[in-house]
Amino acid sequence: MKILIVTDAWEPQVNGVVRTLKQTRAELEKLGHAVDLISPKEFKTFPCPTYPEIRLSWRPGRKIAARIETFKPDAIHIATEGPLGLAARKYCLKNKLPFTTAYHSRFPEYVQLRFGIPLSWTYKWLANFHNAAEAVMAPTKVVVRDLEARGFKKVVMWSRGVDLDLFKPGGREKLQTRRPIFVYVGRVAVEKNVEAFLELDLPGSKWVCGDGPAAAALRTKYPNVSWLGVLSQPELAEVYNSADVFVFPSKTDTFGLVLLEAMACGCPVAAYPVTGPIDVIGEDGPGALKHDLQQACIDALKIDREEVRRFAERYSWAAASRQFLDHLHPFTPDGQQELRALQSDAAWQAGE
Template sequence: MNILIVTDAWEPQVNGVVRTLKQTRRELEKLGHAVELITPQNFTTFPCPTYPEIRLSWRPRKKIAARIEAFRPDAIHIATEGPLGLAARKYCIRHKLPFTTAYHSRFPEYVQLRFGIPVSWTYRWLANFHNAAEATMAPTRVVVDDLKARGFTRTVMWSRGVDLDIFKPVAREKLQTRRPIFVYVGRVAVEKNVEAFLELELPGSKWVCGDGPAAAALKAKYPGVNWLGVLSQAELAEVYSAADVFVFPSRTDTFGLVLLEAMACGCPVAAYPVTGPIDVIGNDGPGALQEDLQAACLAALKIDRTEVRRFAERFSWAAASRQFLSHLHPFTPAAQQELQLSMQAAK
């Protein structure tokens, strides 16, 4: 089956959306499907206001139409709500083609933090965007229920996975600073609430791996923190393994792939008890979830790393991608039959 995925989030961005789509494409191709991605790399782009690392496509409508018609997809998935997603959605509606969408992040909360626009306004716009789809995939049951409460009509769950061959416990030598070592990995931006971690009075040392619009200001404000920038997956596995606690200060993430990556390397998690950490970790086991983030960090030091790794082994990209596949809406009876046969073979 030919599966087309349209996304405004792509390289050089390093985030959960990009990683999810890469892993999903890989798993779908293993099952014999042809997967084409339409990304900003195929278009003239301009920097997103307040976030220049994100490139927005300029007037993509005609080129989107040409790419869709050249690939002749059997199913279309629109991963994001940016210029490419909007153009693809308009094409599908005009040509009466069913499509699916995904809700990856707490975009309304991000918009409110950056521009002061009320959350209710953005959710109303997003509901209108996604309700034209046959299904809107969200990463956890809590997010699915939240979207339904906000007027989304066809929400379904599409979970996430972790590459257990890359993210695994290795020698704990990467970070040569005073222990215990507390690490944050991810985008350094206001919506990630990184400063809540940096301002904690913790023993040992702190590290940040990642980059973003808030990085320069935070480096200047917290000179005692160690910074590594953006790393490869193999390098991240070394960082997670060397750390004593992975600190996840975000209150707005819908899932948090980095949670799974850290746990797969045996690193316990400290986080707030909010959507994302609660859905992935639960109330006990591989992490400490408390409103007092400092107390959570200290409690996480006591967690058995072997049990943390064992917990992460429950998640696989193969299972997550089969779930994604099951939600697609092929255009023709022949493609629908092919999808059903693929699902049976993948069990």
């Protein structure tokens, strides 16, 4: 099947959306599908207000149309709600082509934090965007229910995975500071609530891996914290292995791939009991979820690292990509026939 994915989030951005799409494309290609991806790298772009690291495409409509007509896909998936997503949606509606979308992040909450725009306004706009789709893919059951309560239709679950060969228990020598070592990995921005971690009075030492619009100010404000910047995935695996606790202070993430990466390396998690951590880890999982984040960090130190790794082994990108395929809506006879054949396969249904 020929699958076209349209995304406003792509390299050099380092985030969960980009990693999810890269892994999904790789898994789909392993299954023999032809996957084309339209990203901002093909267009003239301008910096996103307050977030210059993110580049927004300028007037992409004609090129989007040409790319779709050249590739002749069997199915179209629109991953984001930015300029490219809007242009692809407009083309599909004009030409009566069914498509699917995905809800990756708590965008209304981010907008409220940055600009003070009421949640209801942004959720109303997003519901209008996504309700034209044949399926809206969300990462957890809680997010599915939240979106349905906000007026979203045809919401289905598309989970996430982790590369268990890359992220696995290994040497613990990467970070040479006083133990216990507490680590945050991710974007350094207001919506990630990183300062809640930096303010904690914890024994040992703290590390932050990542960059973002709040990084410079926080480096100055917290000089006793160690900073590593943006790392490659192999380097991140070394960091997770060196850490005693992975701290996830965000209250706005829909999933949090870094949770799975840390746990796959055997590193226990400390987080708030909110959407994302509670969906991935659960109340009795390989982490400590408490409204008192400092106590969660201390409690996480007691968790057995081998149990954490075993828990992470439940997740795979192969299974997540099968979910993605199941939710696609092919609009060509060949695509429909191929998807029906896959869905009738006993091994497919068993998730093997």
